[in-house]
Amino acid sequence: MDAASFVQRRRRQLALAALLAVAVALIPLIVKDVYIQNILVLTLMYAALSQSWNILSGYCGQISLGHALYFGLGAYTSALLFTKFGVLPWFGMLAGGALSAAIALALGYPCFRLRGHYFVIATIVIAETAYLLVLNWEWAGAALGIDMPVRQDSWLTLQFARTKLPYFYFALVLASITWLVTWALEDSKWGYWWRAVKDNPEAAESLGVVVFHSKMAAAAVSAFFTAIGGAFYAQFVSYIDPDSVMSFHFSLLMALPAVLGGIGTLWGPALGAAILIPLTELTRSYMGGSGKGVDLIVYGTLIMVIALARPEGLVGLFRTRRREPAR
Amino acid sequence: MSPILETRSVTQRFGGLVANSDVSVAVERGEIVGLIGPNGAGKSTLFNLVAGVFPPTQGAIWFDGEDVTALPATARCARGIARTFQVVKSFESMTVIDNVIVGSLLCTSSMREARDKAFEVLAFTDLIHRAAAAASELIPSEKRRLEVARALATSPKLLLLDEVLTGLTSSEAHKGVELVRRIRDSGVTILMVEHVMEIVMPLVDRAIVLDLGRVIAQGKPRDVARDEAVITAYLGERHRARGA
Amino acid sequence: MTAETIIQSLASGLLMGLLYGLIAVGLALIFGLMDVVNFAHGEFLMAAMYATFGLAALAALDPLIASPLVAAAMFGFGALVYLGVVRFAMRAKANAGMVQIFATFGLAILMRGLAQLLLTPDYRSIPTSWLGGRTISISGIFLPAPQLVGALIAVLAFGGLYVLIRHTDFGRALEATREDPGAVALVGIDRNRIFALGWGLGAALVGLAGAVMAMFFYIYPDVGASFALIAYVVVALGGFGSVFGAFAGGILVGLVEATTAMILPPSLKSVGIYAVYLLVVFVRPRGLFGSL
Numbered sequence: 001m002d003a004a005s006f007v008q009r010r011r012r013q014l015a016l017a018a019l020l021a022v023a024v025a026l027i028p029l030i031v032k033d034v035y036i037q038n039i040l041v042l043t044l045m046y047a048a049l050s051q052s053w054n055i056l057s058g059y060c061g062q063i064s065l066g067h068a069l070y071f072g073l074g075a076y077t078s079a080l081l082f083t084k085f086g087v088l089p090w091f092g093m094l095a096g097g098a099l100s101a102a103i104a105l106a107l108g109y110p111c112f113r114l115r116g117h118y119f120v121i122a123t124i125v126i127a128e129t130a131y132l133l134v135l136n137w138e139w140a141g142a143a144l145g146i147d148m149p150v151r152q153d154s155w156l157t158l159q160f161a162r163t164k165l166p167y168f169y170f171a172l173v174l175a176s177i178t179w180l181v182t183w184a185l186e187d188s189k190w191g192y193w194w195r196a197v198k199d200n201p202e203a204a205e206s207l208g209v210v211v212f213h214s215k216m217a218a219a220a221v222s223a224f225f226t227a228i229g230g231a232f233y234a235q236f237v238s239y240i241d242p243d244s245v246m247s248f249h250f251s252l253l254m255a256l257p258a259v260l261g262g263i264g265t266l267w268g269p270a271l272g273a274a275i276l277i278p279l280t281e282l283t284r285s286y287m288g289g290s291g292k293g294v295d296l297i298v299y300g301t302l303i304m305v306i307a308l309a310r311p312e313g314l315v316g317l318f319r320t321r322r323r324e325p326a327r
Numbered sequence: 328m329s330p331i332l333e334t335r336s337v338t339q340r341f342g343g344l345v346a347n348s349d350v351s352v353a354v355e356r357g358e359i360v361g362l363i364g365p366n367g368a369g370k371s372t373l374f375n376l377v378a379g380v381f382p383p384t385q386g387a388i389w390f391d392g393e394d395v396t397a398l399p400a401t402a403r404c405a406r407g408i409a410r411t412f413q414v415v416k417s418f419e420s421m422t423v424i425d426n427v428i429v430g431s432l433l434c435t436s437s438m439r440e441a442r443d444k445a446f447e448v449l450a451f452t453d454l455i456h457r458a459a460a461a462a463s464e465l466i467p468s469e470k471r472r473l474e475v476a477r478a479l480a481t482s483p484k485l486l487l488l489d490e491v492l493t494g495l496t497s498s499e500a501h502k503g504v505e506l507v508r509r510i511r512d513s514g515v516t517i518l519m520v521e522h523v524m525e526i527v528m529p530l531v532d533r534a535i536v537l538d539l540g541r542v543i544a545q546g547k548p549r550d551v552a553r554d555e556a557v558i559t560a561y562l563g564e565r566h567r568a569r570g571a
Numbered sequence: 572m573t574a575e576t577i578i579q580s581l582a583s584g585l586l587m588g589l590l591y592g593l594i595a596v597g598l599a600l601i602f603g604l605m606d607v608v609n610f611a612h613g614e615f616l617m618a619a620m621y622a623t624f625g626l627a628a629l630a631a632l633d634p635l636i637a638s639p640l641v642a643a644a645m646f647g648f649g650a651l652v653y654l655g656v657v658r659f660a661m662r663a664k665a666n667a668g669m670v671q672i673f674a675t676f677g678l679a680i681l682m683r684g685l686a687q688l689l690l691t692p693d694y695r696s697i698p699t700s701w702l703g704g705r706t707i708s709i710s711g712i713f714l715p716a717p718q719l720v721g722a723l724i725a726v727l728a729f730g731g732l733y734v735l736i737r738h739t740d741f742g743r744a745l746e747a748t749r750e751d752p753g754a755v756a757l758v759g760i761d762r763n764r765i766f767a768l769g770w771g772l773g774a775a776l777v778g779l780a781g782a783v784m785a786m787f788f789y790i791y792p793d794v795g796a797s798f799a800l801i802a803y804v805v806v807a808l809g810g811f812g813s814v815f816g817a818f819a820g821g822i823l824v825g826l827v828e829a830t831t832a833m834i835l836p837p838s839l840k841s842v843g844i845y846a847v848y849l850l851v852v853f854v855r856p857r858g859l860f861g862s863l
């Protein structure tokens with residue numbers, strides 16, 4: 001194991017990702033079924049969202065179960081700017097991202113003093129408060145939410161009624177960007193410091209790591225990309241309301257793919273999303289109305305099994321095979 | 328040349344307990360100084376005070392000509408004070424080399440430089456063959472060396488070693504002593520807390536003895552070992568243990 | 572807002588607060604014992620409520636009569652959850668905290684799914700019970716009988732818990748295991764057994780709360796979720812691991828909720844509690860009476 005083999009491994013990861021991205025990009029050319037395309041878009045979106053969540057909660061170890069806050073912020077900022085002021089969603093999503101990052105930093109200031117369970121509960125409580133506030137905010141549509149009329153298919157307004165393909169490619173690009181950002185951060189000062197903070201904050205401090213700043217940086221990056229995902233979602237479904245973008249359920253949905261695939265790993269969130277989202281969607285539709293709760297049963301069992309049997313996630317299956325010969 | 332480390336009348340109180348009382352010691356550049364004393368003498372407290380874990384109730388700590396009393400551990404590390412932990416605190420989910428890289432990133436933002444430095448340090452501490460192993464897989468003596476390697480990677484001027492030689496087999500301890508000497512020879516000053524007299528006394532240039540929070544003796548190991556107060560401190564403890 | 576209505580609201584808040592405390596104390600107990608947060612606690616409450624409903628519907632048992640039975644059943648359930656799930660979660664070497672969180676979370680989601688599937692998402696309620704619909708007047712304040720009796724039961728339960736912890740061998744074993752889980756084996760205490768019993772006790776307490784609440788709350792698969800969050804807030808407010816903290820935290824939360832409801836629109840009544848939680852932990856990161 002030396003510097004050269006390390007560089008090689010990094011290049012291989014990049015090559016694999018590029019290959020996968022190209023392969024995925026070709027799928028819609030073969031699969032024309034709109035329903036399946038829809039599932040694919042959602043899978044890619046959740047891959048991106050979970051990858052963003054993973055940065056704060058996986059790499060830096062600060063488990064957030066309130067990320068719906070940032071997702072909702074992104075969705076609402078973009079939707080409100082679009083419907084009330086005619087601002088294009090491209091700018092809207094950047095605004096949402098910047099706002100989310102700023103709020104993440106502002107919240108981080110008091111929150112990162114909290115340890116363990118106190119922190120997790122604080123994230124839940126903050127997200128719930130935001131949810132309740134938006135629910136009662138008349139200008140933002142309150143419980144009725146925001147409806148975005150689709151006038152014509154346009155890349156400018158990121159609205160397409162006749163085909164899912166543009167959404168698909170946008171989601172693919174977003175998933176690729178979040179993967180790339182994670183890849184870059186993995187081999188960077190921040191990446192190393194985050195993992196040190198996760199494993200042992202006291203030891204990290206003794207090595208000169210300013211734990212607080214590390215957490216803040218992770219939170220800001222994570223919130224930024226989560227919000228962009230939210231803005232995208234708003235354009236994808238053309239209708240948002242507090243329940244669909246700010247609920248606790250959503251916070252969970254962002255975390256689960258990473259937990260399943262491998263929390264704190266590069267490929268975990270994407271792998272988890274690739275399994276969890278299609279599984280959920282298919283279960284829900286094939287079971288129909290009588291299947292109420294089956295998707296939850298599937299989720300719940302999967303999460304329990306992974307947490308107990310393979311806490312390092314499904315990527316662990318691939319890793320053990322690779323390690324043996326290296327000895 | 329001024330001493331690299333000075334504690335000036337440092338007193339540390341935890342509620343009603345006085346852990347360190349008016350401790351004024353100095354460590355010269357390039358020395359290996361041993362901090363010894365019976366249990367409860369206040370060695371760990373002094374150690375933590377120098378490392379910057381908490382500020383002293385009273386007194387000042389000077390490092391390399393600068394008053395660092397108000398600086399926390401992270402800032403002191405940036406100034407050149409590195410430490411190991413008695414209960415090893417390795418980054419369990421990371422590999423050995425990655426553990427060390429966390430340290431070497433203090434002085435450089437270039438990943439390549441950080442990685443090269445980490446390899447250097449691993450070679451220096453005789454851990455290079457375990458570079459790719461997960462920290463959780465190391466045996467205790469290797470974990471100790473990893474602690475030292477990580478601290479060394481921050482390019483310290485002063486290295487604080489917390490009982491790194493305790494509980495080792497004689498061959499491991501022998502290697503440990505060699506490593507400490509090599510570190511000093513490379514230009515790093517060392518302050519070490521230790522219990523194992525037979526190993527420490529031949530190793531250190533000077534010994535500082537604490538008992539009940541105060542300095543009761545300091546000087547060459549030979550002289551300190553013959554000091555009346557020191558003998559009483561240790562023998563007294565044995566008397567107490569026998570159930571007076 | 573007359574003085575009367577304010578006192579009325581606060582009184583109701585106090586009653587609810589005592590119940591919140593009862594819900595939360597099981598959580599605090601388990602955490603104090605073994606440093607694990609049961610993220611399925613809300614679902615335990617839900618299960619107890621459904622059990623009470625079942626006994627009322629199928630055996631015409633009044634919830635008051637059913638409550639000890641439900642508590643006993645939940646005791647067994649809690650112990651089983653420890654033995655079957657949590658015990659394994661505690662063995663994790665890396666990311667231990669994460670494993671515990673998600674293991675119990677998975678259980679919570681699973682339980683909710685099962686409830687939805689087997690019992691349907693329909694809202695249920697117990698149509699008639701001895702206390703249902705009755706109000707008791709205490710010096711001019713009208714309090715609903717079920718809530719009042721429920722609060723009384725909560726107080727009794729706290730009292731019983733206090734006696735159990737301070738004055739019985741089991742209680743002492745609990746304390747000992749809490750302080751030094753490694754050492755207790757040396758004095759013949761089986762750690763696993765204590766943990767299982769601890770989980771059982773914690774579940775029984777929330778089971779008792781569930782049985783009481785079934786008298787005046789709708790029962791549906793997601794009912795646990797909202798109360799769970801309140802329970803976590805109560806425990807975190809009072810300090811994880813502190814039984815007294817759960818009691819005090821519960822009362823505080825109940826009063827804050829009642830006060831908030833007087834000022835803000837009803838859908839925002841929880842915001843007051845959340846704000847108090849954040850305020851408290853920002854000032855005292857270990858909660859009001861936390862010992863960690």
